[in-house]
Amino acid sequence: MLTYSFENRGSDSLYEYLYKQIRHDINTGKLVPNEKLPSKRALAKHLNISTVTVENAYSQLLAEGYIYSVPKSGYYVSDIIAEKNISDNEYRNGHGKYDAMATRKTAASNGNKGASDGFFIDFVNNYTAPENFPFTIWTKLMRETMSENKDKLMIKSPSTGIYELRCSIADYLYQFRGINAAPDQIVVGAGTEYLYGLIIQLLGHDKIYAVEDPGYRKISRIYGANRVKCVHIPLDEQGINIEDLEKSEADVVHISPSHHFPTGLVTPVSRRYELLSWACKSEDRYIIEDDYDSEFRLLGKPIPALQSIDVSEKVIYMNTFSKSLSSTIRISYMVLPKSLMERYNRELSFYACTVSNFEQYTLAKFIERGYLEKHINRMRNHYRKVRDDILINMKKHLKEKKGRIMEEDAGLHFLLKVDTKLSDEELVEKAAEKGINISCLSQYYHDRSCAKKNTLIINYSGIRTEDIEQGVKRLFEIF
Amino acid sequence: MLTYSFENRGSDSLYEYLYKQIRHDINTGKLVPNEKLPSKRALAKHLNISTVTVENAYSQLLAEGYIYSVPKSGYYVSDIIAEKNISDNEYRNGHGKYDAMATRKTAASNGNKGASDGFFIDFVNNYTAPENFPFTIWTKLMRETMSENKDKLMIKSPSTGIYELRCSIADYLYQFRGINAAPDQIVVGAGTEYLYGLIIQLLGHDKIYAVEDPGYRKISRIYGANRVKCVHIPLDEQGINIEDLEKSEADVVHISPSHHFPTGLVTPVSRRYELLSWACKSEDRYIIEDDYDSEFRLLGKPIPALQSIDVSEKVIYMNTFSKSLSSTIRISYMVLPKSLMERYNRELSFYACTVSNFEQYTLAKFIERGYLEKHINRMRNHYRKVRDDILINMKKHLKEKKGRIMEEDAGLHFLLKVDTKLSDEELVEKAAEKGINISCLSQYYHDRSCAKKNTLIINYSGIRTEDIEQGVKRLFEIF
Numbered sequence: 001m002l003t004y005s006f007e008n009r010g011s012d013s014l015y016e017y018l019y020k021q022i023r024h025d026i027n028t029g030k031l032v033p034n035e036k037l038p039s040k041r042a043l044a045k046h047l048n049i050s051t052v053t054v055e056n057a058y059s060q061l062l063a064e065g066y067i068y069s070v071p072k073s074g075y076y077v078s079d080i081i082a083e084k085n086i087s088d089n090e091y092r093n094g095h096g097k098y099d100a101m102a103t104r105k106t107a108a109s110n111g112n113k114g115a116s117d118g119f120f121i122d123f124v125n126n127y128t129a130p131e132n133f134p135f136t137i138w139t140k141l142m143r144e145t146m147s148e149n150k151d152k153l154m155i156k157s158p159s160t161g162i163y164e165l166r167c168s169i170a171d172y173l174y175q176f177r178g179i180n181a182a183p184d185q186i187v188v189g190a191g192t193e194y195l196y197g198l199i200i201q202l203l204g205h206d207k208i209y210a211v212e213d214p215g216y217r218k219i220s221r222i223y224g225a226n227r228v229k230c231v232h233i234p235l236d237e238q239g240i241n242i243e244d245l246e247k248s249e250a251d252v253v254h255i256s257p258s259h260h261f262p263t264g265l266v267t268p269v270s271r272r273y274e275l276l277s278w279a280c281k282s283e284d285r286y287i288i289e290d291d292y293d294s295e296f297r298l299l300g301k302p303i304p305a306l307q308s309i310d311v312s313e314k315v316i317y318m319n320t321f322s323k324s325l326s327s328t329i330r331i332s333y334m335v336l337p338k339s340l341m342e343r344y345n346r347e348l349s350f351y352a353c354t355v356s357n358f359e360q361y362t363l364a365k366f367i368e369r370g371y372l373e374k375h376i377n378r379m380r381n382h383y384r385k386v387r388d389d390i391l392i393n394m395k396k397h398l399k400e401k402k403g404r405i406m407e408e409d410a411g412l413h414f415l416l417k418v419d420t421k422l423s424d425e426e427l428v429e430k431a432a433e434k435g436i437n438i439s440c441l442s443q444y445y446h447d448r449s450c451a452k453k454n455t456l457i458i459n460y461s462g463i464r465t466e467d468i469e470q471g472v473k474r475l476f477e478i479f
Numbered sequence: 480m481l482t483y484s485f486e487n488r489g490s491d492s493l494y495e496y497l498y499k500q501i502r503h504d505i506n507t508g509k510l511v512p513n514e515k516l517p518s519k520r521a522l523a524k525h526l527n528i529s530t531v532t533v534e535n536a537y538s539q540l541l542a543e544g545y546i547y548s549v550p551k552s553g554y555y556v557s558d559i560i561a562e563k564n565i566s567d568n569e570y571r572n573g574h575g576k577y578d579a580m581a582t583r584k585t586a587a588s589n590g591n592k593g594a595s596d597g598f599f600i601d602f603v604n605n606y607t608a609p610e611n612f613p614f615t616i617w618t619k620l621m622r623e624t625m626s627e628n629k630d631k632l633m634i635k636s637p638s639t640g641i642y643e644l645r646c647s648i649a650d651y652l653y654q655f656r657g658i659n660a661a662p663d664q665i666v667v668g669a670g671t672e673y674l675y676g677l678i679i680q681l682l683g684h685d686k687i688y689a690v691e692d693p694g695y696r697k698i699s700r701i702y703g704a705n706r707v708k709c710v711h712i713p714l715d716e717q718g719i720n721i722e723d724l725e726k727s728e729a730d731v732v733h734i735s736p737s738h739h740f741p742t743g744l745v746t747p748v749s750r751r752y753e754l755l756s757w758a759c760k761s762e763d764r765y766i767i768e769d770d771y772d773s774e775f776r777l778l779g780k781p782i783p784a785l786q787s788i789d790v791s792e793k794v795i796y797m798n799t800f801s802k803s804l805s806s807t808i809r810i811s812y813m814v815l816p817k818s819l820m821e822r823y824n825r826e827l828s829f830y831a832c833t834v835s836n837f838e839q840y841t842l843a844k845f846i847e848r849g850y851l852e853k854h855i856n857r858m859r860n861h862y863r864k865v866r867d868d869i870l871i872n873m874k875k876h877l878k879e880k881k882g883r884i885m886e887e888d889a890g891l892h893f894l895l896k897v898d899t900k901l902s903d904e905e906l907v908e909k910a911a912e913k914g915i916n917i918s919c920l921s922q923y924y925h926d927r928s929c930a931k932k933n934t935l936i937i938n939y940s941g942i943r944t945e946d947i948e949q950g951v952k953r954l955f956e957i958f
Contacts, residue, residue, distance in 0.1 A: 027825050130629035139625045146618045150609035154805055190669040190809070190833035197676060205684070205706040221829050226705075227684040326633055328836035330669070346506050350700050354669035354833055357807035 001038050001046050002031075014049055015056035015448065022057060026066050026077055033079035037067060056448045062425050069425065120435030121471035126412075127462030128326040132382060134375050138362065141371075145361045153361065157353040160344075161188025161333070162360045168367035169333055176373075177294065178308045179317065181335040187344065190330040190354035192290070192320050196222045198351075199316060199334070202344055203252055203286060210250035212240055214444035214451070216261045219254055219290075232446035235260070239267030242274050253278075254288040257306055259297060262444050262457045264407025264414060272306050279314035286340075291319045293411045295376050296383055313337030321363065323412070323461075324376055331355050331363055383412060386460050386468070393472035401479055406455075413459035415441060420454055420479045427454070427478065434474045480517050480525050481510075493528055494535035494927060501536060505545050505556055512558035516546060535927040541904050548904060599914030600950035605891075606941030607805040611861060613854050617841065620850075624840045632836045638828040640667025640812070641839045647846035648812055655852075656773065657787045658796065660814040666823065669809040669833035671769070671799050675701045677830075678795060678813070681823055682731055682765060689729035691719055693923035693930070695740045698733055698769075711925035714739070718746030721753050732757075733767040736785055738776060741923050741936045743886030743893060751785050758793035765819075770798045772890040774855050775862055792816030800842065802891070802940070803855055810834050810842055862891060865939050865947070872951035880958055885934075892938035894920060899933055899958045906933070906957065913953045 002022065009017035025031040037043070040058060044051040058075055061067045067075045145153065160166065166183035173179040189195045196219065200209075205228050211220050213232035223230035231248045233240050240255055253275070257267035267275075279285040289306045307317035320332035336344060353360075366372055394405060394416065402419030422430065424440040431438045438458075442451035456475075463471070481501065488496035504510040516522070519537060523530040537554055540546045546554045624632065639645065645662035652658040668674045675698065679688075688702050692711035702709035710727045712719050719734055732754070736746035746754075758764040768785045786796035799811035815823060832839075845851055873884060873895065881898035901909065903919040910917045917937075921930035935954075942950070 125635070127635075128633050130633050133629070133633060135625060135629060139622060142621060142625070143618065146614060146621070150612070150614060154607050154609050154612060154807055156604070156606075156806055190673070190835075191831055193830055194669070194673065194833055201704045218829055225680045225827060225830075227680075327635055327831070328633055330831065330833055330835050348704060350697055351672055351704075352670055352806070352809070354673055354809055356669075356809050356835070356838055359835055359837070 002043060004047065006047075006049075013447070013449075015053045015060070018047075018049070018053060019057040019060045022061060023066055026061075031077045033077055035077045036073075037075040037077065039074055059423075059425055059442070059448060069429065071429075118435075119432075119437040120474070121467045122437040122462050123457065123459050124437045124439050125462055126323065126327050126459070128328075129462075129464060132379065133326050134366075134371065137366065137371050137375075141362045141365045142358065145358060145365065149361055153357045155357075157355070157357055157360060159349040159351050159353055160184075160186060161353050161355065162357065162364065164368070165360045165364040166333075168364045172367055172372065173335070177291070177305050179305055179335065180308065181317070185335050185338060185341050186333055187336060188331065188333045188353060188355055188360065190332070191322070192292070192318055192332040193218065193222060194354055195318060195332055195334050197226060198344075198348060199252075199288065200226050200228055201348060202336075202340060203284075207251040207284065208249055210240070210245055210248055210253040212255055212260065213446040214262060214441060215446075216256070217444060220446070234447065234450060235263065235265065237265070238271040239265060240275070242271075242278055245278060251282070251284045252286045252288060254290065256290045256292060258291050258294045258303060259411040261292070261411075262413065262415070262439075262441055264411065266303060269303065269309075272309065275306065276310055276312065276314060280312050285314065286316060287314055288316045288318060291317060293323050294319070295324050296380060296412050307335060310337075313339050316340065324372065324379070329359065329363075331359060383460065386463050386465060387414070389465055389468045390458065390460055390463070390472060393469055394476075397472065397476040401476060403479070412461040413457055416456040416458050417452075418454050418456060418479050422454075422479070424453055427456070430478045431475065434478065436471065436475055438475070481522060483526065485526075485528075492926070492928075494532045494539075495925075497526075497528070497532060498536040498539045501540060502545055505540075510556045512556055514556045515552075516554040516556065518553055531928075538904060538921070538927060548908065550905075550908070597914075598911075598916040599953070600946050601916040601941050602936065602938050603916045603918050604941055605802065605806050605938070607807075608941075608943060611858065612805050613845075613850065616845065616850050620841045620844045621837065624837060624844065628840055632840065634836075636832040636834075636836055636839060638830050638832055639663075639665060639823075640832050640834065641836065641843065643847070644839045644843040645812075647843045651846055651851065652814070656770070656784050658784055658814065659787065660796070664814050664817060664820050665812055666815060666820075667810065667812045667832060667834055667839065669811070670801070671771070671797055671811040672697065672701060673833055674797060674811055674813050676705060677823075677827060678731075678767065679705050679707055680827060681815075681819060682763075686730040686763065687728055689719070689724055689727055689732040691734055691739065692925040693741060693920060694925075695735070696923060699925070713926065713929060714742065714744065716744070717750040718744060719754070721750070721757055724757060730761070730763045731765045731767060733769065735769045735771060737768075737770050737773045737782060738890040740771070740890075741892065741894070741918075741920055743890065745782055748782065748788075751788065754785065755789055755791065755793060759791050764793065765795060766793055767795045767797060770796060772802050773798070774803050775859060775891050786814060789816075792818050795819065803851065803858070808838065808842075810838060862939065865942050865944055866893070868944055868947045869937065869939055869942070869951060872948055873955075876951065876955040880955060882958070891940040892936055895935040895937050896931075897933050897935060897958050901933075901958070903932055906935070909957045910954065913957065915950065915954055917954070 004018065004021045006014060006017060012020065022031070038046070040051050040054040044054045058067065062069060062075070066078055068078050069075050163183060165188060166186040169186055170181050170183045173181050187195065187198070189198065205226065208229045208231060209223050210231050210233045213234050220230050220232070231250055233244045233248060235241065239257055239260065240253060245253060257272060259266060275287055279287050287306060291305060305317060307315040314337065316337070317335040318332065321329060322332065391405065404417045406415040406417060420427065424442045427440060428438060438456055441455035441457060442448065442453055445451040483497065483500045485493060485496060491499065501510070517525065519530050519533040523533045537546065541548060541554070545557055547557050548554050642662060644667060645665040648665055649660050649662045652660050666674065666677070668677065679702070684705065684707050687708045687710060689710050689712045690699050692713050699709050699711070710729055712723045712727060714720065718736055718739065719732065724732060736751060738745060754766055758766050766785060770784060784796060786794040793816065795816070796814040797811065800808060801811065870884065883896045885894040885896060899906065903921045906919060907917060917935055920934035920936060921927065921932055924930040
């Protein structure tokens, strides 16, 4: 049976250490695909730890896809490589012509469902339906760029992005988010993930980075991949807990105060000032404000961005066009405080900008001529309709079944707390059997022991209205 | 006067340490813009080191733009921030509309000269003239993509790039470089610089990375920005010196064996096998083969890629479309050995692909339908003509003046050794006064003491035929 010594676990909790050990064995091939794992009880007894510890470790592995469960049988090791390369498996014939047709057919037959990988309805992934992307305008502007701006298209973009685009973004931020940012404080890059990497290079690999727990897991994975120390700070009802942040000795805190993912929490102004005050206590401290879906705050008063109330040059503001346009267009940006911008110019401006000139000029025109504003207004109406439809349908079912809808006033997702005896893993699994892709709040916790159970995340950014009635009906059949 | 203790210089040479100390003082503002530096002799005496050491440090600072020299006066600290932000300085009016017109005018008046920043002729920067970019075809394919592939455009690309593009690249590599790479070994990213960052995350921040000396300086800057140890290995007449490589304890070596920049050296097959043999001696060792301009090897037999003779999964092959299409389109790729690809899939495939779907699909069509091949053939003819024109013009002048053309058979640059009493800094400076942007081989050395002096790098990728006669004439007036 799996045998691990817990002596070298350092500051990891027991479950966390066990999770890492098993993951390591899967990654290194010591545990092979489809191998059965010992039952929770047996492994707990064998390692002299509690069953809950094993359960937490297995849950984490399950959530991340390292293992899968077979009802009434147990847990098995996933074929992680095969899963990640499904589309690549169509590669064939030594070195002949690689036939892309097979993939094309698969993609086409999936066409109507978009990114949802065979699911009937997908409450997890973001997806812009083709009818919601402004193809006509975008094509027109792209053609215009290619016919009228040939000279400029061939001139290398500054490291931070072309000037026109940074001007458009500065104007947009001022008008819609009250953010005062000069074009020369803006850095454009191919996605926020890329920009996170630049921030690490800018602030230093020796700094401690704090992230929200629960939170968007990719952020801590990026810190991990860059081998920088990352600590998880629990949230209280106002946002990240300052006392815990102070204790953690973190230098940089990465937060989404306008609309926390996945809880939907909005950090009130008082806590925002506390955060700024925390940052001011040391020269090395900074706040990364990730404003990923502020455009789609559908109800309630917009709260000023942390950046807009910062007079101490402590806030790095980040946003992306992936949410407002399509996640398949890779353009994001950050606003650096002046002092950090100077450091960027000295130390990192040797990097070429990662976004192609063609799309930079097209997007600049799209913003400058007011198309982005119109598009966002149209999408807000669309999302409002989708959300209302989902809520109406859910409320019907909630008359018979116990449950509660939470945090429905901001961004592109809300929470559904359900009353069930099923575990979160079983919920996700049973939903999948019914063609529903869904995730639970507990999957986004680093410290699983604090996780709220049986709370589903209803991300409706990729939902089509025509699927809602059926999708919600199927979902409620599970409980 | 500047005072530095050399006690803590670690493994740095004296000049290197001095260079770093002065750079640090400039970066931190201790040395202010336009401040005069002490004369070489005075500083050498003051610090009790040789004048050559100071000279080397100053040369490096000069080459990197940290200082500038005023003839018959001395060296001064550059205003590095101001220089980097020239175009940004046009930002005006608190928070009104940022007027991009000023930049537009500047860019337009520069139009004919492309990326050359006011120079009459630019032998340093790569630049594709608008008439050489396949605008008609590219626009046609982009429109086709946007009208026929709406569904696919909205579906998130795999982390490694869309399957169609990886198939096209695999076919292309097999046909033109004899490289056997499955589409699922290819990772597409927004520029090689971005891919270097991924490689560091893949192979580890604790590894030692070796680069060529002389070499393309950006590579060591990227390792520096990611805080990984980078060692500089001298070249002998066959490429990177294996003995020095072995002594350096490097794990990973980053080379351009097909056409070294800037010397133009082509590593012969025997040395390639030695390199592979070096890599096989330890599990952690890898070779990064940067094949940045292999398409444009104009004369001589093409040498097989290192990747194509590697049976031990030790070579990471990299290439880019920046050279073959335009540096303003940010699409590069790498071919990973299968074992590293598995590691990528496990550890890094959570990253979104950094290239937009729109350009990935367009490029896939461009390659698949043979347009890339046609374009490269056309560009080879163009570059051959430019190179021949430059050579004819130079040879005329070389009858009267002493000098020698070297390494003219590969890639998009060659070397011109001139017989002059001017220092390399003076050469660059005097050329600039005549509207010529040029660099010297010595600027690409980490260990300046080994640098060959008075050797100009003639990069002709951004030269227009109509400027050649005049440009070469002006250049030869300097010596």
